Amino acid sequence: MAPEPERDRPAASAVPPDDRHAAVALFGERLALAERYADLLVTDGTVRGLVGPREAPRIWQRHLLNCAALAELIPSGASVIDVGSGAGLPGLVLAVARPDLTVTLLEPMARRTAFLTEVIEQLGLSGTVTVHRGRAEEVAGRLQPADVVTARALAPLHQLAAWCLPLARVGGRVLALKGASATEEVATHREAIMGLGGGAPVVHRCAAALLDPPAVVVDIRRERDPGSGGARGNHPGAGRGRRTRHGRT
Numbered sequence: 001m002a003p004e005p006e007r008d009r010p011a012a013s014a015v016p017p018d019d020r021h022a023a024v025a026l027f028g029e030r031l032a033l034a035e036r037y038a039d040l041l042v043t044d045g046t047v048r049g050l051v052g053p054r055e056a057p058r059i060w061q062r063h064l065l066n067c068a069a070l071a072e073l074i075p076s077g078a079s080v081i082d083v084g085s086g087a088g089l090p091g092l093v094l095a096v097a098r099p100d101l102t103v104t105l106l107e108p109m110a111r112r113t114a115f116l117t118e119v120i121e122q123l124g125l126s127g128t129v130t131v132h133r134g135r136a137e138e139v140a141g142r143l144q145p146a147d148v149v150t151a152r153a154l155a156p157l158h159q160l161a162a163w164c165l166p167l168a169r170v171g172g173r174v175l176a177l178k179g180a181s182a183t184e185e186v187a188t189h190r191e192a193i194m195g196l197g198g199g200a201p202v203v204h205r206c207a208a209a210l211l212d213p214p215a216v217v218v219d220i221r222r223e224r225d226p227g228s229g230g231a232r233g234n235h236p237g238a239g240r241g242r243r244t245r246h247g248r249t
């Protein structure tokens with residue numbers, strides 16, 4: 001049999017029928033742009049080693065939809081710093097779904113920042129998204145503190161909080177996409193996080209009516225600078241915060 005003509009074959013990145021309802025709900029009129037991003041992830045992203053070869057069939061369910069679910073926690077017009085973006089998850093997904101956001105993708109690896117820069121250009125997102133090459137602990141105090149700092153698959157929760165809280169403005173929030181371990185991690189690291197200037201972490205299950213499993217997000221409000229005193233300033237976790245290389249205390 002003759003091979004299927006290229007134009008008739010569904011793209012590897014097309015939304016699978018089972019995910020279509022959630023994709024339409026989460027991306028709305030930006031779905032076509034999300035499909036273009038999915039396409040770049042499974043083609044260029046795979047070839048360049050930013051996306052594992054086994055991720056292509058589950059690029060929507062496991063990656064784009066999981067990340068887009070986070071958008072429900074982000075206020076309109078917010079500034080966002082996405083720490084450790086990798087191939088753009090969740091920062092680029094949020095920028096695609098939410099044109100009202102101003103997004104900075106923070107990523108230390110040159111190979112990844114090159115990919116991110118190209119994708120932003122190709123998707124026409126350069127008005128709202130910028131790439132910053134660097135490590136969170138090195139850029140704190142140099143980047144404008146954001147309303148929201150996001151992260152996925154970055155580090156255990158206490159390390160993630162130590163890196164991300166200094167990048168949020170006081171009153172802003174860190175939103176960390178986590179898996180099934182979220183509640184346990186919160187219980188383990190709650191006091192240390194509060195010692196770093198965070199409020200008590202809250203676990204949300206996002207897009208629960210659309211996704212199975214829902215996206216699990218740990219939400220930490222930045223309440224104060226770790227060095228600004230208060231009862232929690234004496235907690236051992238606060239001491240760990242002061243010894244970091246943030247240079248903010």
Ligand SMILES: C[S@@+](CC[C@H](N)C(=O)[O-])C[C@H]1O[C@@H](n2cnc3c(N)ncnc32)[C@H](O)[C@@H]1O
Pocket residue numbers: 083084085086087088089090106107108109112134135136137151152153154163
């Ligand atoms: C496991 S990958 C996750 C990538 C993406 N967030 C995702 O969910 O697919 C972790 C990413 O964090 C970056 N990273 C590691 N340490 C970092 C740090 N201290 N500051 C900023 N990014 C960091 C790595 O370069 C890598 O791209």
